[in-house]
Structures are given as structure tokens and as C-alpha cells.
Amino acid sequence: MATGQLGIAVHTTxxxxxxxAVAALPxxxxxKPPxxxxxxxxxxxxxxxxxxGxxxxxxxxxxxxxxxHRYPNPGAEALRAALAEHLxxxxxxxxxxxxSLGALTQLISAFAGTGNDGxxxxxxxxxxxxxxxxIVVxxxxxxxxxxxxxxxxxxxxxAMTEAVTDRTRVILLCTPNNPTGPALTHAEVTAFLESVPSHVIVVIDEAYLEFVRCADPVDxxxxxxEHPNVVVLRTFSKAHGLAGLRVGYAIGQPTVTEHLRKVAVPFAVSAVAEAAAVASLQHLDKVHQRVQTIVQERERVVTALSQAGWTIPETQANFVWLPLGRAAVDFAQAAGAQALAVRPFDGEGVRVSIGEPEANDRFIELCRTYSGGPELA
Incomplete structure (x- = not known):
């Protein structure tokens, strides 16, 4: 604090x-919207x-x-009861x-941080x-x-098994993987669990579970x-079309979930989100019909890209990954010029969601004519 010309205290900035740790976060x-x-x-x-939708x-x-005008149920009891019956x-x-990101944040907050030993x-x-x-970690x-x-x-x-040390507390498995698309198999994950210490939590993040059509999907x-250290993450944002309401959940044995409740954000799931999620669970046949429509569009897009000469990872989600490397931003700009918003990862690739048929048609045509060409993929 300094003193001004009139003797009045002035706060210096x-x-x-x-x-x-926060300053260094990505x-x-x-x-982005189109x-x-x-x-x-x-x-x-x-x-x-x-x-x-x-x-x-x-x-x-x-x-x-x-x-x-009322607070929602703090534990989303109606939704949890519906999920418990369904699952x-x-x-x-x-x-x-x-x-599911909120559920993951709770899990990391409860089980990973800085120890008393620094x-x-x-x-x-x-x-x-x-x-x-x-960011969460x-x-x-x-x-x-x-x-x-x-x-x-x-x-x-x-390589993930080899990375385990005595400081490892949590391992995250994203299946299907966002943004590349492949899904793990049940045999792969079962063998992986046998190689991981039983005190290390293994999270199976299944945000895109409903779109999986591969052989031997993860159960x-x-x-x-079977494993007290396994936690499953799921969401209503994708297959159920409720992304704007933000509702997801974790499934784990009580030795895990009792601690998740301690760090849970009170009232994180609104009454509106809970009501919509419960109603969606009650009409799963229609949810699955919507999902199948998207899967069929996904297969149409993948086939068209293959015929156009592109080599892309096998996708089991509601998106495709173009491993364009240094051309990623250029491709996104070319898409933007045609009013298509895609998600570039600079220097790596472009993730493109499966959308409306007209949008998919336009994306396919862009891939057929893009000057960078599939040889970059």
C-alpha cells in the first residue's frame, strides 16, 4: 500500500x-459451432x-x-433407483x-492427489x-x-501396465476411445486387470457404450x-441425447462409492436432468432405435471414406477420426468453409461426429475432394 499526494492510502496493483498447478493447466x-x-x-x-435428440x-x-424453485434430491435417488433396477x-x-466427467472428477478427487509426504x-x-x-488429474x-x-x-x-509404479492410484480406460474411436475387448481388459495391482482403481469410461458393435465387447x-477396484463411468449425454442437461454416473463397489459421495458436488444433477434421464430409461427401445440409426450412418460414412482411399481407425463410437497430422487445422478450415464444424487436434488429426444425413453427405464429399488427400491419413 502506498500514500498518494493528498496523504490518502492507495492500493498498489x-x-x-x-x-x-492451475496456471499450467491446458x-x-x-x-465450436459452425x-x-x-x-x-x-x-x-x-x-x-x-x-x-x-x-x-x-x-x-x-x-x-x-x-x-426447489433444490433437487441431493443423491438423485429416483434416477439411481431406476438405474439399479435396469442394470x-x-x-x-x-x-x-x-x-460422466462430473463422476470422473469426483473419483479423481477422492483417490488421487498429493500425499502427506508431498x-x-x-x-x-x-x-x-x-x-x-x-485437466482433472x-x-x-x-x-x-x-x-x-x-x-x-x-x-x-x-505399455500402460509397464507404466504402473508404487505411486499409481488410478488407471483410465476410455472405450470406445475419444477421439480415435476403437473399443477395447472384454478379453483385453480381463487380462489387463490381472496385471494391475488390486489396490489401483481401474476406470472403464463408457461414454459411447451404446454405439459399440464389435465382437467381444467389454462387459x-x-x-x-468381479473386481473391487473396477469403476464404470456412463452418461446420458450421447446415446440418450441429453448432453445439455449434464447427467452421468459411476458404478463401483461400496468400498469405492462411499468415498465418492464425500466429494460429490451437492445437487449436481438437477431435477430437470433427473426427470429426463428417468423417462429416457423407461423408453430404452426408442433410445436404441435412435442409436441404431446413428450406427448405420456411421457405417455408411466409414464405407464411403474407405472407398475414397482413406485409412482411418476402426470406430465403435458416434464419430470418426482422420489422422491428418499437420493438415488437421487446414482440413477443419476447409470444412468450415462449407458450414461444417469439426474438431481439429493440431498436428494430430480431426474428429468428426456422425450427424444428420445431409451433413454426413457433405463431409464425405469433402473427403473425396480434399486437396490434402487420404495419403496424409
């Missing part, structure tokens, strides 16, 4: 800084959203909520969160994978340990029942 980059382009209908293919019953449930798991094994716990994950992983004060995916976009489970619920 100094920069306001966050703690060092910024989360959400998919820009207008003359002669084109704009489409957003950058955020892996469900272009078909929620089932009518879920949309109606949102309109029927008349308790906006045939105990109610206490389910903890809800604001999307050493940081370690969290292993494949990379490239979900962009929020390093570092925010909690833990050390992230990214393990590069293989050339086909798959997890390198052998994450069976694995959680």
Missing part, C-alpha cells in the same frame, strides 16, 4: 495468480452430440418439471454426477484420449502419466462385480 477446448457459409445449411459435427418422453418430462446393481453402488499420486491414461483427463494435484496410443488409435495396454458390469 499486483497480478492475481492462481496456484501453480485449456479445455470444446467443439460458421455461416453462403449456400450451405450449417451443421455441428464437433462435439459428438446426438443429432436426433432425446426421445419424446424425456423431452416431455423436462416440460413437466414444476419444482424449479441389476445395488443402489448404493451408483453415484451420480454432472455428466509426493503426487499418479494417474495413467492413454493419449490421445479424452481431453479432460489431464492435475487439478486434483496428481501427476498424469499419458501413454501413447498405438498407430491404429488403440490403447497400448502392455464392464461383470468386471466391476
Amino acid at each position: 499486483s497480478p492475481i495468480a492462481p496456484r501453480e 485449456a479445455y477446448s470444446a467443439g 460458421q455461416a457459409a453462403e449456400g450451405y445449411t450449417p451443421y455441428k459435427l464437433s462435439s459428438n452430440e446426438n443429432p436426433l 432425446p426421445v419424446p418422453a424425456a423431452a416431455q418430462a423436462v416440460r413437466d418439471v414444476n419444482t424449479l 441389476d446393481v445395488p443402489l448404493e453402488d451408483i453415484v451420480t454426477g454432472a455428466g 509426493q503426487r499420486d499418479e494417474v495413467i491414461y492413454a493419449w490421445r484420449s479424452f481431453e479432460a483427463y489431464p 492435475r487439478t486434483a494435484g496428481a501427476q498424469d502419466v499419458p501413454v501413447p496410443v498405438m498407430t491404429d488409435g488403440r490403447h497400448d495396454l502392455a 464392464a458390469l461383470a468386471l466391476y462385480r
